[in-house]
Amino acid sequence: MSISEDRIAWEEVIEAKAFVDMARITPQPFKDSVEFTCMPVGTGCAISLPTAPAVGLNRILALNERDELNLAFEWMKTKTGRRHVQIRETSAANELRGWILDQGLVENGAWVKLTRPAPSAPLPIEGPVRARLAGIDDAPIFGKLTCAGFGFPAELEPLWSCLIGKKGWACFIAELEGTAIGTGAMFIEDGYAWLGGGTTSAEYRNRGAQKALINARLNEGLAQGVSLFAVETVQPREDQPNISFANLTKAGFKPSYVRKNYLLPN
Template sequence: MTTTVPAGLAELTEILAYGDFATSAPAALQQDLGLASLQVGPARALAVREDPSHFFNRAGGFGAEHPLTLDDLARVCDFYREQGVAQGSLMIAPPLMPANWAAQAATLGLTEGGRYAKLACDLDTMPTADPPPVLDPGWHIGTVGAHQAREWATVMMNTFGFTAPAMVELAASFVGRASWRQYAVRAGERIVAVGSVFFNGECAHMFAGATLPAARGRGAQSALLAARIEAARAQGCRWIVAETGAEGPGEHNPSLHNMLRAGFRPMYERPNWLWRA
């Protein structure tokens, strides 16, 4: 199986997903969260001032249409400074980094943070899962409607450690968006695992797969991966991309291995480059 998705498109699709997720919130909620966004050519930057984790202060899509420039990066750093956030991440695919990257990073005061594994699969050549992943008896998977948005969002955000009510409300607000499909695994009527997929023309992006701790190791994420892959195929996408934490020596990331079993193939490991106030 070959993975031919351009790195620029893979990175742009990821940041467009985050941007669309955040800006789907009502204006009053965006104001309460101190949410703002910036476009620099094809690249996007997002800032959420009231997110203490700094996770959503992220920028990406660099190099999607033209080579990365120091001016592009400086504009993003200025944006973080203007928004009053303490830290922001700049996500740059290694194949798209300029040859003088070390000097550029030093000029802007960027330091290397955690690393992510970027993965992709070519939907034109990837076979349909047969048989599909098996769930526990009494468990089932399906799409999520507006009436289930808050429960779904609570599972998603709390599992990742974002427990503030405003952050849960942010996640609930993007359920049903036109470029998205949200899925849930239910044990009876209770949601125990969630996942989304974002559609960007030829490329789709896996977003925020999460399982409650007591429900892990029972096939939920494999079922969610398979459902989202088929949704992207039905949407006419050619590729689907995802990212998860890279494994260091002696580490084991179950999400990474679930993706590999589902048919994803590694593209590269991408450091997060951190700007700090």
């Protein structure tokens, strides 16, 4: 029986597909060395990378059916790290809330999902920062900048570097006066696109890099026939402004729903 009769939203599905594909194209020796694993389940997946500090690489997402959630949960319990289950708030019917309690999950923040249609025409290039498609030669700096921006250990740089040049992926580097200062990635499938990996070196923040990276991905997606774009960020609060959320809404993205994070007990 389904815990919720709600369909899994397309913006949730394209995100899960991006992580499943990331795991598929990451070289096996590297995956083995850092214990990076991913299990596709239904429309979603469970993904584990214990040394990554971010929720995004240690979670269950895009599932709301009891059997699928239980399958993913049992798999995730065998992993280490700060593991989470992400649940779309509007899908949290009483039966699902009971499941959360039964598993001993603890609420640990929330993300907001945002979407927007493709622009009607290419967006103009403004400001001193330029974002360009990354080529194979850029793979090392792309991995280095992405890990540094997210506070990941340097050993995880190949996780991002291996995305360069792969089918379905478009990776960008933001530059200021010739210096690489930020990165952004995009996964495309069947007219949908997921934006991820957007980060800027600490010393170059608030210079316009994220705006340039967002617009560059929208323009590339438009050129590749994308009709709808999705992205997520930490849910903003009055006492904790979210620059990422502000940049995305200025770029035409609108909140779609809130997804809560539930931490697995140790």
